[in-house]
Amino acid sequence: MLTVILLVILSPLIGWVIYWYYKVHYFEKYLHKIPGPKRLPLTGNALDIPSTLTMLPVLMDYYKQFRTNFKIYIGAQPYLFLTEPKDLEFVMIRRLYWRNPIYTSSSQRWLGFGLLTSGGNQWRKHRKIITPAFHFQILEEFIEVFNSQADVLVKKLKEESKKGTIDIYPFIARCTLDIICETAMGTSVNAQDDYDSEYVKCVNILLEIAMLRSFSPILRSVLYPFTSMCRRENSALKVVHDYTKSVIASRKQQFLSDADRNVESSDSLGRKRRRAFLDVLLEYSKTDPSFTEDHIREEVDTFMFEGHDTTATSITFALQAIARHPEIQKKVYEELQTVFADDPNRKATYRDLQEMKYLEMVIKESLRIYTTVPLLGRRIEKDVEWNGMTLPKGLMITMFVYCAQNSDSTFKDPAVFDPGRFNAENSKGRHPYAYVPFSAGARNCIGQKFAMFEMKATMSSILRNLELLPPVPDHKIALKNDGVLKSDNGVLIRLKMR
Ligand code: HEM
Numbered sequence: 028m029l030t031v032i033l034l035v036i037l038s039p040l041i042g043w044v045i046y047w048y049y050k051v052h053y054f055e056k057y058l059h060k061i062p063g064p065k066r067l068p069l070t071g072n073a074l075d076i077p078s079t080l081t082m083l084p085v086l087m088d089y090y091k092q093f094r095t096n097f098k099i100y101i102g103a104q105p106y107l108f109l110t111e112p113k114d115l116e117f118v119m120i121r122r123l124y125w126r127n128p129i130y131t132s133s134s135q136r137w138l139g140f141g142l143l144t145s146g147g148n149q150w151r152k153h154r155k156i157i158t159p160a161f162h163f164q165i166l167e168e169f170i171e172v173f174n175s176q177a178d179v180l181v182k183k184l185k186e187e188s189k190k191g192t193i194d195i196y197p198f199i200a201r202c203t204l205d206i207i208c209e210t211a212m213g214t215s216v217n218a219q220d221d222y223d224s225e226y227v228k229c230v231n232i233l234l235e236i237a238m239l240r241s242f243s244p245i246l247r248s249v250l251y252p253f254t255s256m257c258r259r260e261n262s263a264l265k266v267v268h269d270y271t272k273s274v275i276a277s278r279k280q281q282f283l284s285d286a287d288r289n290v291e292s293s294d295s296l297g298r299k300r301r302r303a304f305l306d307v308l309l310e311y312s313k314t315d316p317s318f319t320e321d322h323i324r325e326e327v328d329t330f331m332f333e334g335h336d337t338t339a340t341s342i343t344f345a346l347q348a349i350a351r352h353p354e355i356q357k358k359v360y361e362e363l364q365t366v367f368a369d370d371p372n373r374k375a376t377y378r379d380l381q382e383m384k385y386l387e388m389v390i391k392e393s394l395r396i397y398t399t400v401p402l403l404g405r406r407i408e409k410d411v412e413w414n415g416m417t418l419p420k421g422l423m424i425t426m427f428v429y430c431a432q433n434s435d436s437t438f439k440d441p442a443v444f445d446p447g448r449f450n451a452e453n454s455k456g457r458h459p460y461a462y463v464p465f466s467a468g469a470r471n472c473i474g475q476k477f478a479m480f481e482m483k484a485t486m487s488s489i490l491r492n493l494e495l496l497p498p499v500p501d502h503k504i505a506l507k508n509d510g511v512l513k514s515d516n517g518v519l520i521r522l523k524m525r
Contacts, residue, residue, distance in 0.1 A: 043069075044069070046103065047068075047069055047102065047103040050103035050104075051071075051100065051103050051105075053419075054105045054419060054421075054422065057416065057417050057418065057419045057422075058098055058105055058107070058419075058422070060416060061096065061097065061098045061107065062092075062093045062095070062097050062098070063089075063093075063097050063098040063099055063100070064089050064092065064097070064099060066099070066100050069102065070102060070244065071099065071100025071101055071102055071103070071104075071244075072099040072100055072101065073100075073101045073102060073243065073244055075099075078239075078507075079235070079238050079239065079507045079508050079509050080505060080507040080515050082507070082508045083401060083429060083506055083507070083508050086108065086427065086430070087429075087430060087433075089108070090108075090110055090427070090430050090434070094436075095110060095111065096108060096109050096110055096111060096114060097110075101243075101244055102244030104244070104423060105422055105423065106422075106423045106424070106425050107418070107422055107423070107424050107425065108425045108427045108430075109424060109425065109426050109427060110427045110430045110431055110434065111431070112431055112437065112458035112459075112460040112461040113458065113460070114413075114414075115426050115428070115431060115460045115463060115467075116458075116459070116460040116467075117413065118405060118424055118426055119426070119460065119463070119466060119467045119468035119470070119471075120467075120468045120469075121411075134233075134237045134332070134510075136260070136264060137233050137237070137264060137267065137268075137328060137332065138325055138328050138329050138332055139321065139324070139325035139328070140322075140325055141153075141325040141326045141328060141329030142154060142157060142326060142329050142473065143329050143332070143333060144329070150470075153322070153326065154469075154473070156308070156311050156318065157304075157307070157308070157326065157473060158473065159307060160304045160307040160308075161473055161474065161476065161477060163377075163476070165302060165307075166377075166476060166477055166480060167377045168301050168302070169210050169301075169477065169480070169481075170375065170376065170377055170380070170480065170484060171301070171374075172206055172209045172210055172301070173206060173375075173480065173481050173484035173485060174374045174375060174484055174488070176202050176205045176206050176209070176219070176485070177202065177484055177485040177488035177489070178488065179202070179205075179219045179220075180198060180199070180202040180219065180485065180488070180489070181488050181489060181492045181493070183198055183219065184198060184489065184492075184493055184522055185492065185493065185522075185524060187522060188493060188521075188522035188523060188524055191499075191521060192498045192499060192502075192519050192520070192521050193519070193520060193521070193522070194517035194518060194519055194520075195343055195346060195347070195518055195519075195520045196339065196343045196513075196514065196517060196518045198219075199339050199342050199343045199346070199485075200218075200227075200335070200336070200339040200343075201218035201219045201222070201224075201227070202218075202219055202339075202485060203334075203335050203336075203338045203339040203342065203481070203485075204216060204218040204224075204227055204230075204335045204339075205217065205218050205219055206335075206338075206481060206485075207330060207331055207334040207335040207338075208331070209303070210303060210304065210334075210477075211303060211304045211305060211327055211330040211331060211334060212271070212274045212275075212278065212303055212304075212305050212327060212331075213274075213278055213301070213302075213303030213305055213306065214274050214277075214278070214303075216270075225266055226266060226267065226270050228263075229262075229263035229264075229266040229267050230263075230267060230331070230332075230335070230336070232259060232260070232263040233260065233263050233264065233267065234332075234336060234509050234510055234511065235509050236256055236259070236260045236263075237510055238508065238509045238510045239256070240256075241404070267328070267331075268324070268328070271324050271327050271328050271331070272324060274305070274327075275305065275320065275323055275324060275327065278303070278305050278306070278309065279309055279320075282306065282309050282310075304326075304327070304330055305323070305327055308322075308323045308326055308327070309323065330474075333472070333474060334474050334477070334478075336510075336511045337399050337400065337478065337511055338478050338481050338482060340397070340399050340511050340512055340513060341390070341393065341394060341397075341399045341478070341482060342482050342485055342486060343514075343518050344393050344396075344397035344399075344512070344518065345389060345390050345393035345394075345397075345482070345486060346486065346489065346495055346518075346520065347495075347504070347518050347519075347520055348389070348392075348393050348396070348397075348444050349389065349490070349495050350495035350496055350497050350520050350521070351444070351497050352444055355389060355444070355446060356490070356494070356495060358385055359385060359386050359389060359490055360490060360491075362383060362384070362385045362386060363383070363386075363487055363490060363491050366379050366382050366383060367379070367491065371491065375483075375484050375487055375488070377480075379487075380480050380483045380484060380487075383483050383487060385446070386483055386486065386487060387449075387479070387483065388446035388447070388448075388449040388450065389446045390479070390482055390483070390486070391446070391449040391462075391464075392444060392445060392446040392448060392449060393444075394464035395432045395433070395438070395448070395462060395464065396432070396433065396441070396442070396444060397506075397512055398428050398429040398432050398433070398464060398512060399464060399511055399512055400428065400464070400466075400510070400511060400512075401427070401428060401429035401508050401512055402425050402426070402427060402428070402429065402508065403425070403426040403428060403466060404423060404424070404425055404426075405423070405424040405425075405426070406421070406422070406423055406424070407419065407420055407421065407422045407423075407424065408420060426466075428463055428464070428466075429508075429512075431460070431461055431462075431463070432461070432462055432463075432464070437457065437458065437461040437462075438461075465478075491525070492524070492525055493522045493523065493524060493525060494522070494523040494524075494525055495520055495521075495522065496520070496521040496522070496523060497520070497521070498519035498520060498521060499521065502516070502517075502519045504516065504518060
């Protein structure tokens with residue numbers, strides 16, 4: 028009897044050990060020439076990366092050890108980390124060979140098969156449908172949204188300026204959430220006024236879980252559905268999906284009733300309603316029934332995922348960099364005084380935003396040092412020849428963009444914040460894939476122009492009204508990778524009314 032019990036207990040373990048042995052053995056036939064840190068049996072390097080907080084320092088230490096591309100194992104699964112610009116280019120331009128399940132099944136459960144997580148024909152078709160939604164004429168209309176939400180933000184920050192040192196991230200995150208809700212769905216969650224928004228909390232839970240799962244063999248195993256994390260994820264998913272579905276339903280209702288009456292969409296005050304991304308998708312779905320409501324939901328969720336946290340992080344880190352560099356802040360402010368010389372209090376226009384050249388260089392430098400999306404994941408779908416060797420099907424590739432952008436092999440003194448790197452002269456001769464905060468190639472960020480305008484509009488509003496100062500006492504940011512770069516201990520800043 029005891030033997031039977033032991034067999035029942037031990038068989039899965041033995042099965043797993045055999046599976047692990049053969050899988051590692053299989054991949055090593057191809058990957059043995061690629062350097063990698065020492066690893067343990069069964070867990071590989073998983074224990075080196077216990078949290079999202081330690082991830083970037085550990086991975087950067089590996090890079091310092093090998094000074095080139097390297098591999099790690101999470102359990103039996105190998106990950107090839109690409110750090111060289113020419114190798115990032117290799118992956119980014121070969122979209123046909125790669126799928127894009129970045130944060131494994133968690134983001135798939137949330138985003139389904141939206142642009143970010145789909146591949147092949149569906150991705151191609153949807154990218155074609157969605158591209159017109161980012162036409163500059165539509166973006167131009169969104170500037171009104173950026174300005175009005177930035178006004179609310181500035182008002183809040185003016186109140187905060189009396190309090191001394193504050194963590195600026197939550198204020199920015201609520202503002203970018205309001206912006207993306209209004210531009211993607213044509214609605215507002217009023218996050219800037221409703222601090223305890225359930226939706227915001229759940230979005231953050233989903234982002235964190237997706238990242239934790241991607242580097243944990245246990246959380247990616249069949250045991251996951253039995254964990255408390257899975258239950259937490261399920262509840263958050265329900266809140267987020269229900270919200271998007273309800274917005275789509277009411278927008279569709281409005282859209283259909285306007286179409287029936289053959290009138291242009293207008294709001295309760297009779298003003299022409301601004302088109303949201305969702306409207307472009309609803310309009311398209313009228314002509315193509317294969318583009319279903321689920322597809323629309325997935326794309327809208329993708330915008331919410333990609334278009335809120337990314338910009339919040341990018342604006343926050345850029346502001347704290349400006350606060351720490353008074354000479355840079357002075358130059359930004361002088362540029363703003365020139366752009367708004369006719370009327371310092373008027374709203375920014377499309378043209379003004381294009382004229383903010385120095386602010387753009389500051390943002391670019393911030394996106395380099397504080398790489399918003401530090402790691403980009405791909406899975407190889409079929410064997411690929413690369414650098415004289417074969418990369419086997421099933422290998423995970425991680426494009427280590429953070430490393431490429433913070434490496435001294437391309438950027439002299441990479442830790443120094445120097446917007447001058449991005450003037451025309453200094454940009455000459457740099458490998459085009461050494462700086463890719465929005466990725467590149469066919470799967471690049473569809474929202475990058477939107478993001479640049481949003482960042483310039485909100486940052487210029489803040490800087491025209493408030494001077495940014497470093498925190499007292501000083502505070503060292505603890506960077507963590509929640510899929511999007513974050514600070515584990517806040518981003519502290521002081522604000523002074525101009
Ligand atoms: C500073 C802000 C932003 C940064 C740094 C950023 C960065 C990126 C990166 C690196 C990718 C490639 C991901 C991959 O290949 O795995 C990406 C894709 C994407 N981004 Fe952004 N993003 C930003 C803002 C936005 C905004 C505002 C939107 C929408 C309004 C957006 C929508 C998307 C979408 C839909 C994709 C998937 C594109 C595809 O695969 O065809 N992003 N973004």
